[in-house]
Amino acid sequence: MTDQIPPLEPTKDNGDEPSDSRRFFEDITGINVDWRTALMVPFLAILSALIVGAFVMVMTDIDILKKWPKNPGGAAADSWDLIYSAYQALAKGAFGSVGAWSETVIAATPLVFAGLAVAIGFRAGLFNIGGQGQLIMGGMLATIVGFQFASPSFIHIPLALFAGVLGGAIWGGIPGILRARTGAHEVITTIMMNFIALFLMNWALKTSFVRVEDRIDPLSKVIETSAKLPRLLAWLDRPELRIHAGFLVALLVAGVIWWLLFRSTIGYEFRATGFNPDAARYAGINVNRTYVMVMAVAGAAAGLAGASEVMGLHHRLFSGFQGTIGFDAIALALLGRSHPAGVVAASLLFGALKAGGRQMQAATDIPIDLILVVQALVIIFIAAPALIRAIYRVRTGEGTGVVTRGWST
Amino acid sequence: MTATAVAIETVDVTPAELRRSRIIGFSYIVMAILVLWLFGLGTEGDARFGLAQPTERFADFPDLVLPAAPFAYGVAIVLAFLGGAQLMRGFGKWTNIILGIALLLFVFAFLTWATAGKSFSLVGMLRETVLRAVPIGLGALSGVLCERVAVINIAIEGMLLTGAFTGALVGSAARNVEVGGLNIAVILGIGVAIIAGALLALALAVLAIKYRVDQIIVGVVINIFAVGLTGFMAVRVLANNEHLNSTSTAKPIGIPLLEDIPVLGTVFFRQNIFVYVMFALTALLTFGLFRTRWGLRSRAVGEHPRAADTLGVRVYRLRYLNVMLGGMVAGFGGAYLTVGAVGRFDDNMTSGRGFIALAAMIFGRWHPVGAVSGALVFGFAEAMRTKLAILGTNIPSEFLAMTPYVVTIIVVAGLVGKARPPAADGQPYIKEGG
Numbered sequence: 001m002t003d004q005i006p007p008l009e010p011t012k013d014n015g016d017e018p019s020d021s022r023r024f025f026e027d028i029t030g031i032n033v034d035w036r037t038a039l040m041v042p043f044l045a046i047l048s049a050l051i052v053g054a055f056v057m058v059m060t061d062i063d064i065l066k067k068w069p070k071n072p073g074g075a076a077a078d079s080w081d082l083i084y085s086a087y088q089a090l091a092k093g094a095f096g097s098v099g100a101w102s103e104t105v106i107a108a109t110p111l112v113f114a115g116l117a118v119a120i121g122f123r124a125g126l127f128n129i130g131g132q133g134q135l136i137m138g139g140m141l142a143t144i145v146g147f148q149f150a151s152p153s154f155i156h157i158p159l160a161l162f163a164g165v166l167g168g169a170i171w172g173g174i175p176g177i178l179r180a181r182t183g184a185h186e187v188i189t190t191i192m193m194n195f196i197a198l199f200l201m202n203w204a205l206k207t208s209f210v211r212v213e214d215r216i217d218p219l220s221k222v223i224e225t226s227a228k229l230p231r232l233l234a235w236l237d238r239p240e241l242r243i244h245a246g247f248l249v250a251l252l253v254a255g256v257i258w259w260l261l262f263r264s265t266i267g268y269e270f271r272a273t274g275f276n277p278d279a280a281r282y283a284g285i286n287v288n289r290t291y292v293m294v295m296a297v298a299g300a301a302a303g304l305a306g307a308s309e310v311m312g313l314h315h316r317l318f319s320g321f322q323g324t325i326g327f328d329a330i331a332l333a334l335l336g337r338s339h340p341a342g343v344v345a346a347s348l349l350f351g352a353l354k355a356g357g358r359q360m361q362a363a364t365d366i367p368i369d370l371i372l373v374v375q376a377l378v379i380i381f382i383a384a385p386a387l388i389r390a391i392y393r394v395r396t397g398e399g400t401g402v403v404t405r406g407w408s409t
Numbered sequence: 410m411t412a413t414a415v416a417i418e419t420v421d422v423t424p425a426e427l428r429r430s431r432i433i434g435f436s437y438i439v440m441a442i443l444v445l446w447l448f449g450l451g452t453e454g455d456a457r458f459g460l461a462q463p464t465e466r467f468a469d470f471p472d473l474v475l476p477a478a479p480f481a482y483g484v485a486i487v488l489a490f491l492g493g494a495q496l497m498r499g500f501g502k503w504t505n506i507i508l509g510i511a512l513l514l515f516v517f518a519f520l521t522w523a524t525a526g527k528s529f530s531l532v533g534m535l536r537e538t539v540l541r542a543v544p545i546g547l548g549a550l551s552g553v554l555c556e557r558v559a560v561i562n563i564a565i566e567g568m569l570l571t572g573a574f575t576g577a578l579v580g581s582a583a584r585n586v587e588v589g590g591l592n593i594a595v596i597l598g599i600g601v602a603i604i605a606g607a608l609l610a611l612a613l614a615v616l617a618i619k620y621r622v623d624q625i626i627v628g629v630v631i632n633i634f635a636v637g638l639t640g641f642m643a644v645r646v647l648a649n650n651e652h653l654n655s656t657s658t659a660k661p662i663g664i665p666l667l668e669d670i671p672v673l674g675t676v677f678f679r680q681n682i683f684v685y686v687m688f689a690l691t692a693l694l695t696f697g698l699f700r701t702r703w704g705l706r707s708r709a710v711g712e713h714p715r716a717a718d719t720l721g722v723r724v725y726r727l728r729y730l731n732v733m734l735g736g737m738v739a740g741f742g743g744a745y746l747t748v749g750a751v752g753r754f755d756d757n758m759t760s761g762r763g764f765i766a767l768a769a770m771i772f773g774r775w776h777p778v779g780a781v782s783g784a785l786v787f788g789f790a791e792a793m794r795t796k797l798a799i800l801g802t803n804i805p806s807e808f809l810a811m812t813p814y815v816v817t818i819i820v821v822a823g824l825v826g827k828a829r830p831p832a833a834d835g836q837p838y839i840k841e842g843g
Contacts, residue, residue: 056638056641060641060645060646061645062641062646062650127625129629178818178822181822184818184822185821186766187563187625187770188817188818188821189821189822191767191768192768192817195814196811196815199814200811201809202807205595206805206807327629330626330629331633334626365645367646369636369641371637371639372633372636372638373634373641375633375637377634379633380630383623383626384622385624386620
């Protein structure tokens with residue numbers, strides 16, 4: 001905060017006409033891009049997060065900590081070795097081979113769906129923390145359709161995917177309806193819906209209808225082969241390449257969501273409501289209906305995340321299949337600036353971190369939880385570019401601003 | 410608020426209130442039917458509720474024995490009567506109290522049905538209720554402190570988790586010596602947990618107040634960060650050094666005379682320091698917020714920071730102060746999970762209690778007493794879930810586990826009336842020309 005009154009002349013860039021390519025990009029995507037800032041802030045955010053992560057690694061290594069007073073040089077060398085080997089394993093696990101790429105994409109697939117679910121909410125001024133529950137419900141219904149029916153793939157796969165959409169849409173739609181009718185804040189209701197979905201799944205996994213017969217642990221029956229998403233690299237005949245068609249569905253859905261948000265009337269209403277609900281209402285937009293639709297569409301996207309995990313990867317439901325995807329999604333939406341293309345890019349990055357993090361844990365005993373710390377730091381640097389400005393002395397755009405509102409209205 | 414203003418508020422009945430009144434009335438009748446049908450018909454035997462524990466002074470305090478079916482019929486009649494009265498003329502300002510009593514009766518009818526033909530330690534469950542309410546209640550009080558100055562604190566979960574972790578680590582590392590009846594390790598564990606909570610709160614405050622980052626995003630980030638960092642440290646440090654993850658715990662301290670009161674003594678007055686602090690803080694904050702200069706200023710900052718600023722209240726300073734205090738309370742609440750209870754840290758051991766605390770705060774309408782009452786309700790639900798497993802009812806435990814979350818949704822969706830948060834909640838304050 002400066003003590004002076006800001007000068008009157010515009011503080012933004014000079015009022016040059018944007019270049020043709022940039023204007024074209026803006027036309028196409030509906031976002032204002034300043035290429036330099038759009039890429040620089042995420043880059044610096046990730047860099048800073050990795051640096052802090054390295055610091056955390058070194059500070060928690062008891063052997064190195066004991067070495068510092070006696071042999072600072074050796075301790076510094078050990079620290080460097082530790083950081084280097086950890087991040088090398090991470091890079092290898094993410095991009096080092098075809099298998100690594102396959103794992104990265106697999107990890108990214110559900111993140112795209114879930115990230116879109118949060119991004120749609122942000123665009124309409126709603127904060128959907130319920131991705132976790134919506135994902136569980138989508139996965140659960142897709143599993144049931146997957147093992148209950150037998151039909152040709154070209155019917156069974158769309159049917160199971162639709163079950164995922166339905167499960168998620170219902171689970172997202174309920175908070176939407178509550179928000180529209182009673183003003184109950186979606187942050188609270190979606191969190192509660194997460195817990196309810198979790199217990200519902202745990203219960204379902206105990207029933208004889210869902211649970212696999214000859215086991216007592218909470219595992220569902222395996223879905224029919226006709227409901228399994230095809231493996232993309234099956235022709236290479238290497239079973240460890242698990243990459244499946246879910247990623248293609250994710251890209252398709254990202255495209256559809258982009259069209260919905262930036263090319264359709266409904267999407268315009270979503271964004272207008274997010275920009276200023278009072279003005280939207282004044283302009284004749286049914287804001288309450290918009291809330292319900294936004295949450296249902298968001299839930300549907302998250303439901304697909306669950307469905308694709310079950311149909312493409314695990315082929316059955318089990319407690320914990322959901323991981324923390326619904327929560328990672330919040331980071332993704334912020335990192336991708338709530339734009340479908342940004343979400344896809346961010347998901348690939350987080351997928352790489354996840355796949356690489358597993359390799360890192362296996363190779364160097366650095367727990368994969370470090371990735372969570374890195375993710376948290378990435379979000380905060382993105383949400384508060386003032387921090388980046390202060391650290392790197394560069395010019396950045398303004399932050400994400402207030403994307404959510406308080407508890408009421 | 411003057412007396413006339415209050416009178417006007419109660420006389421005016423908006424359509425929304427009328428609708429709500431009807432919904433409540435019908436729910437009483439539905440509850441009466443449920444009690445009659447599920448808990449009354451076909452139930453046999455007596456329910457025997459234990460009211461004393463063997464270690465108590467009056468261990469021979471008689472059990473409460475209720476014939477299950479007649480009790481259910483009685484409850485059904487009372488509920489039906491309440492429903493009728495609610496629909497005919499309403500209870501005015503008593504509505505919420507009557508609602509509480511009705512729910513209590515319903516739950517008790519359920520318990521009697523589940524216990525029919527068996528015996529069940531009621532006092533044990535109530536004691537468990539208070540214990541399980543502690544982290545939730547302290548978290549909710551932390552939320553009250555922050556939100557009264559219009560800073561949304563979603564990060565309670567992360568603060569609880571960090572408090573639990575640091576409490577366990579420091580409590581284990583410190584030397585286990587008693588000085589004047591006080592365990593140094595326990596005190597140090599609690600102290601560092603409080604500091605850890607304050608540090609996270611400082612991060613929240615700086616990012617939310619100075620950098621004006623969206624407060625909910627900051628909260629979410631702090632939660633992810635706390636889960637990641639404590640999980641990381643648990644694997645990297647605690648897993649290889651088991652001696653760093655077994656702290657001595659705070660022992661129950663009996664309050665002379667009060668601890669010998671039947672039922673109440675066991676439930677409230679033979680607990681550890683965390684329970685006493687929770688109730689003391691509730692009283693202190695209620696007095697502080699509504700009877701002191703600090704409280705008046707805090708509430709002014711939460712409702713209308715611009716006006717408060719104009720009158721010379723230092724908005725930023727008060728926000729920093731209260732958010733930090735909130736962090737300390739949450740850190741202390743987190744320490745309960747390790748230093749006050751099990752003595753060791755487990756990955757992600759808060760398991761969503763911070764979010765429940767948030768719900769308890771909204772449930773309690775941003776009032777300390779309400780927030781802790783909400784926490785007690787959630788504590789009761791948790792205690793009932795664990796204790797009912799012993800009784801072996803045929804209700805799947807998952808559905809019992811779900812109940813508090815469903816109740817929260819119903820509550821937040823307005824059964825208890827529209828809760829009004831502080832007017833400026835969540836909005837950053839930009840000082841004019843400053």
